[in-house]
Amino acid sequence: MALSNMFGEVDKMLDKYNDKPYDDMVAEQSKMYTTEMHYTPKWTAGVLVWACYSYMRKKGVTPKAMSGQVLQDMKNVADVVCKSLNVKSRWVSALTTQKFTVVTAEPDPADLDGTQVQVENRGSAIVLIFYESYGRTTPSSYAAGRHLYAQTNVFRGAGVAMRKGLMAKGYGKGSSPLSGFGGSTTTPVMQGKTQGTGSRLHGGTPHQSQHNTGTDRSDTTVRMMNFLQSMQARDFNATINHKAHGVEQIKREINRKFNAAYVIKGMSKIDIFNIDEAILKEISIKIVFGTQSQNALQREADSGGPFVKDKSLDGFFKKLEKQVSTKFSNPKYKGSLSILEMAERGVFAKVPLAMKTASGLPDLRFKINKELIKKAKYKEKQKKRIAKQKSKAKTKKLSVVAAKDRGMPKSQARTVDKAKTAQSPLHLEAMLENLLPQEVASRMGQGGALVYRSGRFANSVEPTQVMVGPRGGVQVDYTYMKMPYQTFEPGYKQGSTQRDPRKIIGDSVRAIAQSIIGDKFLKVRRV
Numbered sequence: 001m002a003l004s005n006m007f008g009e010v011d012k013m014l015d016k017y018n019d020k021p022y023d024d025m026v027a028e029q030s031k032m033y034t035t036e037m038h039y040t041p042k043w044t045a046g047v048l049v050w051a052c053y054s055y056m057r058k059k060g061v062t063p064k065a066m067s068g069q070v071l072q073d074m075k076n077v078a079d080v081v082c083k084s085l086n087v088k089s090r091w092v093s094a095l096t097t098q099k100f101t102v103v104t105a106e107p108d109p110a111d112l113d114g115t116q117v118q119v120e121n122r123g124s125a126i127v128l129i130f131y132e133s134y135g136r137t138t139p140s141s142y143a144a145g146r147h148l149y150a151q152t153n154v155f156r157g158a159g160v161a162m163r164k165g166l167m168a169k170g171y172g173k174g175s176s177p178l179s180g181f182g183g184s185t186t187t188p189v190m191q192g193k194t195q196g197t198g199s200r201l202h203g204g205t206p207h208q209s210q211h212n213t214g215t216d217r218s219d220t221t222v223r224m225m226n227f228l229q230s231m232q233a234r235d236f237n238a239t240i241n242h243k244a245h246g247v248e249q250i251k252r253e254i255n256r257k258f259n260a261a262y263v264i265k266g267m268s269k270i271d272i273f274n275i276d277e278a279i280l281k282e283i284s285i286k287i288v289f290g291t292q293s294q295n296a297l298q299r300e301a302d303s304g305g306p307f308v309k310d311k312s313l314d315g316f317f318k319k320l321e322k323q324v325s326t327k328f329s330n331p332k333y334k335g336s337l338s339i340l341e342m343a344e345r346g347v348f349a350k351v352p353l354a355m356k357t358a359s360g361l362p363d364l365r366f367k368i369n370k371e372l373i374k375k376a377k378y379k380e381k382q383k384k385r386i387a388k389q390k391s392k393a394k395t396k397k398l399s400v401v402a403a404k405d406r407g408m409p410k411s412q413a414r415t416v417d418k419a420k421t422a423q424s425p426l427h428l429e430a431m432l433e434n435l436l437p438q439e440v441a442s443r444m445g446q447g448g449a450l451v452y453r454s455g456r457f458a459n460s461v462e463p464t465q466v467m468v469g470p471r472g473g474v475q476v477d478y479t480y481m482k483m484p485y486q487t488f489e490p491g492y493k494q495g496s497t498q499r500d501p502r503k504i505i506g507d508s509v510r511a512i513a514q515s516i517i518g519d520k521f522l523k524v525r526r527v
Helices: 002-019 022-030 041-058 069-085 088-097 139-144 146-154 158-168 209-213 222-233 247-261 292-301 313-328 339-344 367-405 416-422 425-443 456-460 482-488 501-517
Strands: 034-039 101-103 116-122 125-131 198-202 284-291 462-468 474-479 522-526
Touching: 002 222, 002 247, 002 313, 022 222, 041 069, 041 158, 041 284, 069 158, 088 101, 088 116, 088 125, 088 146, 222 313, 247 313, 247 456, 292 313, 313 425, 425 456, 425 462, 425 474, 425 501, 474 501, 482 501, 501 522
Parallel strands: 034 284, 101 116, 474 522
Antiparallel strands: 034 125, 116 125, 198 284, 462 474
16 A cells, blocks of 8 residues: 555654664764754753752752752853853854864855854854864764863853852852862863763754744754655655555645644755755754753654654654544545546547657646646546535435434434444544644634644644543543643743633634534543
């Protein structure tokens, strides 16, 4: 079957992630792409706070003793320290010391030698742009590469400055555990990858990352880049029969869902089955300096288990396979006719050879061929519409006749199908799972509700449980991407009754459910 073959090929490309060690893939990608390393005030200061917090915990200080005003003072001091160290001049000096060539503009591709890097101020953040020079070391020494040494030099002394700042506020007097934090001015406390508390997080954050880091979103994790490279290198003409019925519709559906779920800087739209190598090289890999715990924010574009509920790239394709399979395996589903199918039906039989391509298909540069295709598609739609109307009329008639045979009145007979559906919560849950994202998307932006932008919010909405009570009432539990959208629920930082995600989701659930179960009691709950 075309569908299983296509997802089988996708699975093979996903499995290639396990063929190489992680550091080898990073080293390989750094030689192929431009890499942007972001040092934002919020996340950079967070690394220093976590370093201090972790140090104090090891010294026996309880979390309770470091909560409230104490934690706030730590954040305030860290902000001041990082603001004084994370500056362009220090980065230029540190990178030059590590034999990087600091440039002021993007170099010509012919001049790239694996050393060029540009330092930019973007708002209050520092961004390092490595032109195929990030991690240009042997794979095994990636963690201790030249960029890491430059980073260590920029933030050297941060621990001591943090300790002095807190002591100036009255902390760490006498034999306090804080007195040893930071060691000397040469002790590094903000290293990356394998030492200290700082980490280089590929991809940054997935959920409105401007809100989280002050940077644009880009799902360029090592996992995602490896997948795109594998898909580009694969010859799908040899593995997928593109002439098979439904293949083009399935491909369009997969690409539509993928582009709605992920953002790749440098590529506005991706056909994952036909990735141009030159375009692929235009991608910029994004990395943000932060704590290791923040790496979980990029989970949806990272590696994971091949399960429908798993929030990872693997889980995304498993869930997509289930959705697409449900749609295209339905015997009543019929997509638009392809040009090949039209040719098989003789639509272009009377088209002169001069108006056809070498393959015998119509040359679309001629207006008459476009008109023929348009008319053929219209006729097919008309046939489907008439067939659907006849099917509905026949089903309705059979339902009434069957009801009469059981002695049921007509009015009761009309609700037989709805009653059957109401008795099947699994059926209703499946319907909600397929229709809810589209229904939510269609209601966004109305009456002050959240505005549709990338489709991430709408696609995150999913039912978790549907229950039918003893009296026929229905309860639908659902969830959505709470980070960051829960902030718009009343009671949270940006709480608003108009932008409350629960309102738009609740209305969408009711619209779908009531079209199936009628006016039965319906309770909708976010979990």
